[in-house]
Amino acid sequence: MDSAEDTVDGYRPWSEVTPDAARRLLVAAVEAFAERGYHATTTRDIAGRAGMSPAALYIHYKTKEELLHRISRIGHDKALDILTTAADGSGCAAERLDAAVRSFVRWHAAHHTTARVVQYELDALAPEHRSEIVTLRRQSDAAVRRILTDGVAAGEFDVPDVPGTTLAVLSLCIDVARWFSVAGQRTPDEVGALYADLVLRMVGARPRPQK
Template sequence: MSSPARAVASVTDTPHRLLEAAAEAFADRGFHATTTRDIASRAGLSPAGVYVHFSSKEELLYQLSREGHEVARDMLLAAASGAGSPTEALRAIMGRFATWHAEHFRVARIVQYEFANLTAEHRDAVLALRKQIDAVVRDVVTAGVASGEFTVDDVPDTTLALMSMAVDVARWYDPEIKRTPEAIGAAYADLGLRLVGAGQRRPT
């Protein structure tokens, strides 16, 4: 499995090392218990070296969260655009999203559990990205209802349920379990299609 910060994009080597170190520190100690000295030590830098690239540990948390959400959004957009039908699109979205949350469970946990520690401005920016992710899935569900492939009464609630299922993988996943991220993704793809009643046309 790749290291936690491999889930997000890097700009140069040092900022990437700092993001990776921050992800590991936040996962091990929590945001409040982590100091910039902890992060610098893990990255092989002096504490002052952190501030050359990031103004605070909160900015590190924000960058991890922002880039993680951008990766997830782009991944789901690619899954949806590469599918030939809403059913295929939803299967790809659920499979990839659940797999991603298993492969990058540490970053995903940080994003979910440390969200309240972002500044109001940074929370708003991340929430905007979450709305974009939600919109990708909602559009696929809406298209599936329109085509008759899905039987859904409440598209927003169903979209929320689908995303919640996949995100929750990060909470319980452990590398020691026997199921691989790919197997989890395949299972959640099937579960997602069951939730929208794929292939179960209503009687007229």
């Protein structure tokens, strides 16, 4: 249903999942999990959306939880990649923070179906898979914190509580996945721009630091 997701940011999602049948099942699972939640989704529903019989799922995945894990892993990898690319880029702290928030939010809005599963179904993962994902999330936190610390050190930002503000910034971005709707009047680009502006205000960024 969400075919608009197929070609965003010039990359084809789930292209890393092969063979074709496994990818179709995974895409079906993303849609179903996002719509009804992991626990409310049945394996029959997933297989049905992919145009297959219930048993076909178990040729490509051992359990329903493995499907969620694969989705969560790929999604977190992508989200972390977007964030660290911006965080480790060139430019002053304000520019990097702007880029990080803008692209992170744009991804959460454009891929809100995937993002919803990735961000809100963490508790449904098996303990060992959950801790693997939590490690990735800590890296996201570190990336944002790095920008804030740099900005404070350079005198660009005024942030009394760096860990708390880091948490708030990430929380703000992530929650986009919950409320964003294609039926709404904002495009992912617009939300990204709005949020980048709001976050720069939150950190007290000076228009031009020392020029």
